[in-house]
Amino acid sequence: MEASEGKSKKQGASRLCCLCNQRRPVLKRPKTLQQICKECFYEVFEEEIHQVIVKNHLFKSGERVAIGASGGKDSTVLAYVLSELNRRHSYGLDLFLLSIDEGITGYRDDSLETVKRNELQYGLPLQILSYKDLYGWTMDDIVKMIGLKNNCTFCGVFRRQALDRGAALLKVDKLVTGHNADDIAETVLLNILRGDIARLSRCTSITTGEDGPIPRCKPFKYTYEKEIVIYPSLLNHFLKLDYFSTECIYSPNAYRGFAREFIKDLERLRPRAILDIIKSGEDFRIATTTKMPEQGTCERCGYISSQKWCKACVLLDGLNRGLPKMGIGRARGGVNGDHQKETKKPASAARSLESKQCGSLDF
């Protein structure tokens, strides 16, 4: 994706980089609307992430850290930048790549090739975990059973657990993911659209799960997706960032897609909107009269859960019993975040289901 260093006479001939005042600008930063050159962009991009890491105390020296790596743009840039900063600023971290194979032919198998290349390129050990091994079902199997709706619900729930299991296997202290500012802004909107107060209160935290087995953090929380995409395409050195970029074939019907379109339109009009939505999300306070779900553990597998069974167990049970709709569907109501409990059919004790719309990628 390299473009030649061609004509410069019409671009920025009368303007110079805002930061160094020497070179011609190549990018207008959405965050600040500054026009900056390539070299200043790299510096400022990397330095800002370093500051986010330091100011939010994301890591401690000596920690084993797994990078959730899908082979896509965010996780590839994350792996590269994190290993660079680890070196440059001596964070003292032991970094690993952790990949989840959901079993989506033509999508995940290709992107995993990218992660395997990253393993060699950055010298970071890679662990791959598959849904097949963990749950006995690939996404291809699941979609064959449930059709093209609600796929993302299954996948998102399973992937989150899979990452935690993988992290436990690798005996790491922390997980990092490449969620960027756009993603988090989308999630805030999604949670508002669904009245999911519990998630709304958590989704802007830069570190989550500190009281659980594996805390996870998002160093790209304030990094714009546009800059993450531009970063590798301007990089001219031989370790050119190589990432995989296609939309998951099962995702077109995901609800998140609507929030994403909206955010992109907003960004066009007022780029700061993305960071401002995150700020609003950070400053929300839940009314003390609102009833919030309590966090316990799943009776079946011990994973963190606010219901008797965790979502993954409910979904898996549904799949195994040929009841693919179990765990899906609406039963949500109440302005204060109360959810109506819906008990499903036969066998064993009455189980309450927390149901939600399709297309969730919960945080």
Place this chain on the structure above:
Amino acid sequence: MQLTLEFGGGLELLCDSEKIHKVNVDLPNGVQELTMKDLLSWVRTNVIKERPEMFIKGDTVRPGVLVLVNDCDWELSGQLETTIEDKDVIVFISTLHGG
């Protein structure tokens, strides 16, 4: 004029999975200069083979598609008003995919 068009971030799938296209674009009649606006229209007709709504929305690119003209963000050169010259390299990258 001879131009090099590059498609990334999944957009190549709209053009027969070809990432790089070397094309010859003729100026519309009576026009002295080619703008990005003209080029987009040309690309939509001549290069995009399917699902044009993933690339174009109205007059301009779909939100979430980055445009670089000779390695430079088109926001700096006037977006649709950017003038295109012979041998220019234009890169379109979609950001709308998983990370």
